[in-house]
Amino acid sequence: MHRVMEGYVERGELPGLVTLVSRRGETHVDAVGTMAVGGTVPMGRDTVFRISSMTKPITAVATMILVEECRLRLDEPVDRLLPELADRRVLRRIDGPLEDTVAAVRPITVRDLLTFRMGFGMVMAEPGSTPLLRALGGLRLGQGPPAPQEPPGPDEWMRNLGTLPLMHQPGERWMYNTGSDVLGVLVARASDRPFETFLRERVFGPLGMVDTGFATPAGEIGRLATAYGTDPSTGALDLYDEPATGQWSVAPAFPSGGAGLVSTVDDYLAFGRMLLDGGRQRGGRILSRPSVATMTTDHLTPEQKAVSGIVPGFFDGHGWGFGVSVVTRRDVVPGSIGTFGWDGGLGTSWFTDPAEELVVVLMTQCAWPSPSPPAVMRDFWTLTYAAIDD
Numbered sequence: 001m002h003r004v005m006e007g008y009v010e011r012g013e014l015p016g017l018v019t020l021v022s023r024r025g026e027t028h029v030d031a032v033g034t035m036a037v038g039g040t041v042p043m044g045r046d047t048v049f050r051i052s053s054m055t056k057p058i059t060a061v062a063t064m065i066l067v068e069e070c071r072l073r074l075d076e077p078v079d080r081l082l083p084e085l086a087d088r089r090v091l092r093r094i095d096g097p098l099e100d101t102v103a104a105v106r107p108i109t110v111r112d113l114l115t116f117r118m119g120f121g122m123v124m125a126e127p128g129s130t131p132l133l134r135a136l137g138g139l140r141l142g143q144g145p146p147a148p149q150e151p152p153g154p155d156e157w158m159r160n161l162g163t164l165p166l167m168h169q170p171g172e173r174w175m176y177n178t179g180s181d182v183l184g185v186l187v188a189r190a191s192d193r194p195f196e197t198f199l200r201e202r203v204f205g206p207l208g209m210v211d212t213g214f215a216t217p218a219g220e221i222g223r224l225a226t227a228y229g230t231d232p233s234t235g236a237l238d239l240y241d242e243p244a245t246g247q248w249s250v251a252p253a254f255p256s257g258g259a260g261l262v263s264t265v266d267d268y269l270a271f272g273r274m275l276l277d278g279g280r281q282r283g284g285r286i287l288s289r290p291s292v293a294t295m296t297t298d299h300l301t302p303e304q305k306a307v308s309g310i311v312p313g314f315f316d317g318h319g320w321g322f323g324v325s326v327v328t329r330r331d332v333v334p335g336s337i338g339t340f341g342w343d344g345g346l347g348t349s350w351f352t353d354p355a356e357e358l359v360v361v362l363m364t365q366c367a368w369p370s371p372s373p374p375a376v377m378r379d380f381w382t383l384t385y386a387a388i389d390d
Contacts, residue, residue, distance in 0.1 A: 001383040002030050008376050009033035013235065013366075016043035016225070017376070020265040020361040021384055022273065029265060035365070036226040037237055045265065048216055048224045049363040050241065050248055052146050052259040052344035056180045058203060058212075058271065059257035060114055060323025062187045062195075064291045065202055067110070071190045074114075077107030081189040082182070084162030090119065094167050095130040101165045108170045113179040113186065114322035115299045119166035121175025124310075124371070135164060142181060142256060145229075145240075145367070146346060148214065149247045151254035154185045154195070174300055174308035174320060177258045184257025196255045207274060207281055209267040214260050215251045216243070224248065224262065225365040227346060232369035240346070240367060259344075265361045272341070272352045272359035295322040296340040311371045334381045349377050360384050 001019060008014045009032050016033025031043040066072040079086040085108050089101035104119070112118045122143055128134045136143055139160040140151045151157055161182070167175065188195040196214050204212050216224045227241040241247055248262055274280065275296070279287030287295075298319025300308070305315035317329040327339040341351025347364035362380045 001380070001387065002032070004379050004383060005030065005376070006032050014364050014376065015039065015228075015237075015366075016047075017362065017364040018043055018045065018047055018049075018265050019363075019380060020269055020359075021387065022269055022359045023388075024357050027269070037228065039226070041222075043225070044223070046211070046223055047363070048211055048220065048262050048264055049348055049365060050146065050227055050344070050346045051261050051263045051268070051348045051363075052346040053177075054263070054268065054342055054344040054348055054350055055257060055259050055261040056177075056323040057275075057342055057350075058199065058261065058323075059180045059183050059187070060295060060321075061271075061275075061287060062199055062203060062257075063110065063114060063183050064287055064295055064322065066187060066190050068288060068291055072110050072186070074111040075109050077109055078113065078182075078186060079107055081186055082108075082158060084158040085182070088119070088170070089165040090169055091132065091165050091167055094123070094132070098131050098135060098165060104166060105169055106171070110186070111299075112170050113183050114295075115320060116174045116176060116179045117171050117304070118179050118182065119168045119170045119172060119175070120161075120164070121167070121178045123167070132164065132167065139163070141178070142254070142258070143177075146256070146259040147247060148252035148254070148256060148260050149250075151252070151256070153253045154188060154255075157181075157254050158185055173304050176310060180258035180323060181254075181256055184255060184260075187257070194255070195257065196251070203271075203286065204267075206284065206286060207267075207270040209263065209270055212261055212263040212267045214255045214262075215248055216262055218249075221249060227365050227367070229367045230369040230374075235369070237366060265363055268350055268361045269359055272350055272361065275340075276352045276354060276357065276359055296324060296326060296338070297321055298326045298328055334385055343373065343377070349373070349380065351381075356388065358384070 015037045018031045020029045035041045088104035108118045184195045191198045224243040228237040229240040278289035279292045319326045319328045324340040327335045336355035339353040343349040347366045349362040
């Protein structure tokens with residue numbers, strides 16, 4: 001694995017990366033390259049990365065904590081705490097006029113948000129190409145690449161979302177991302193504390209995730225890797241976010257439950273290992289084993305998979321649980337059936353394989369050039385399973 005990963009750095013495809021493979025109590029971590037293009041500061045085990053969509057599983061765990069405490073219920077309408085989403089209208093056609101709607105057949109539930117079946121999400125189309133996408137442009141709802149300083153505070157964000165019709169009926173199909181951002185607001189209102197405070201007190205603190213949050217403290221900013229975008233046609237790296245003055249150097253107005261966090265490989269190992277252990281940690285627990293099992297079970301129907309997905313064929317070998325993908329066919333993707341996890345479009349990946357008692361994390365600072373996983377991630381997954389020798 002080291003030789004293959006080092007090749008990406010030597011060829012200039014990535015400035016650096018950190019890999020972590022943990023199985024049955026044995027953990028291997030490897031840091032390769034530097035924290036910036038042309039830089040001299042080496043990547044380290046404690047380097048901080050923008051984990052973007054790897055925030056989603058953490059948000060799902062926070063939600064399930066409140067479900068276990070009976071402050072939320074999976075099949076309860078969210079109207080009580082999110083009145084902005086009550087009495088929804090639904091577009092007749094996703095590319096139709098905003099006023100051409102029908103009434104929602106039922107309210108949005110907590111389960112809809114967790115499974116990304118709320119009826120609203122990212123649309124892989126040219127910005128402004130439909131009336132809805134044109135309306136989205138001015139509402140700062142975070143429908144593009146992560147930019148934490150752009151969205152307004154949670155209450156205004158919810159008000160803005162509430163001005164738009166749904167794209168599909170609640171429960172009808174899987175649509176990416178927005179459900180996790182809504183959950184962040186829901187967790188804050190259900191717990192009566194800011195979302196970031198709830199995560200710190202109930203998830204990060206108990207798990208010892210000392211470097212995970214929505215911004216990097218000034219005293220630690222030297223450990224935050226420079227972030228790059230990747231040109232899809234040439235592979236060239238362009239500066240995306242600079243550490244000291246960038247968008248993750250100060251706390252955002254809207255702590256995004258979909259893509260807002262920074263973290264390290266060891267912090268995320270603690271999170272992945274907790275789920276592997278059925279919700280337990282350090283002699284206590286974050287969740288019950290049945291809640292983890294529910295969270296990591298495929299909840300999509302074959303009909304929903306047929307009309308959903310980020311890239312063609314994704315749901316041939318995957319399902320979707322609560323904030324995580326779930327492997328459903330081993331002949332299509334690496335990993336045992338039941339493996340769960342998720343990736344971050346700014347260059348990170350995590351999965352937990354219960355059958356192999358395995359947790360793996362890859363952190364790079366280079367964004368994916370397309371919705372399909374880049375070669376470095378596919379090689380990392382292959383090499384992880386090739387290393388198993390028993």
